[in-house]
Structures are given as C-alpha cells and as structure tokens.
Amino acid sequence: MTQETAMLRVQRGGPDNEPTFDEFAVPYREGMSVLDALIWVRANTDSSLAIRYSCTNANTCKECMVKVDGKTVYACTARLGREPVTVGPLTNKRLLRDLVTDIVPPKEKLSLLLGRE
Numbered sequence: 235m236t237q238e239t240a241m242l243r244v245q246r247g248g249p250d251n252e253p254t255f256d257e258f259a260v261p262y263r264e265g266m267s268v269l270d271a272l273i274w275v276r277a278n279t280d281s282s283l284a285i286r287y288s289c290t291n292a293n294t295c296k297e298c299m300v301k302v303d304g305k306t307v308y309a310c311t312a313r314l315g316r317e318p319v320t321v322g323p324l325t326n327k328r329l330l331r332d333l334v335t336d337i338v339p340p341k342e343k344l345s346l347l348l349g350r351e
C-alpha cells in the first residue's frame with residue numbers, strides 16, 4: 235500500500251526580504267489539520283520553518299492563525315484535504331518570520347515594556 239501525500243506550499247522569509255515559497259510533501263491521513271502537517275514538516279523535513287502554536291486544537295490559544303489559500307484560519311482546526319494548499323502568514327499583522335506574526339495586542343506590549351501584569 236502506498237502512502238498518500240498532501241502538498242503544502244509555504245511562504246518563507248522575514249519582514250526585510252521578498253517572500254519565497256517552499257513546497258513540502260507530507261504523509262496524509264484522514265482528518266489531519268494544517269497544523270499537523272506543519273509540525274510534521276518541522277520534525278521531519280525542515281526544522282527551520284517558523285510556526286507558532288500552543289494548544290494544538292479547538293482554537294483555544296489562537297496562536298496558530300495563518301492564511302490558507304488566502305483565507306484566515308486556525309491551522310489547528312483547518313482540515314487538510316488531498317488538494318495542494320498554500321499557507322502564509324497573517325497579512326494584517328507584522329511579519330516576524332515565515333508563518334509567525336506579531337499577534338500580541340498593543341496594550342499587552344505596553345504592559346510588557348513597563349513590567350506590569
């Protein structure tokens with residue numbers, strides 16, 4: 235039996251350079267999420283891929299938000315199909331690297347700077 239694969243086209247790069255795209259083939263299993271595939275890529279193909287997540291399911295932490303085929307989704311709840319998908323960072327937040335954007339609310343940043351809770 236041959237293993238089915240899913241194809242991900244992932245935006246790479248930081249805020250100071252033009253984005254590039256890398257393609258990754260990921261072993262596909264029914265019901266897997268886009269986050270499952272990105273974690274697999276980091277563990278097996280390219281550990282330099284920058285992603286952010288915390289809770290891994292059910293949009294509790296909201297740290298995994300990315301664009302999949304141009305739509306804003308939680309990577310942990312977006313189901314991967316057999317069709318290739320393009321994954322990119324949020325476009326309304328400051329890009330840090332690859333799929334990671336600066337999502338800390340402005341008030342929270344000020345608190346961090348001032349050392350307050």
Ligand code: FES
Binds near residue numbers: 288293296298308310
């Ligand atoms: S990983 Fe927490 S909401 Fe997706």
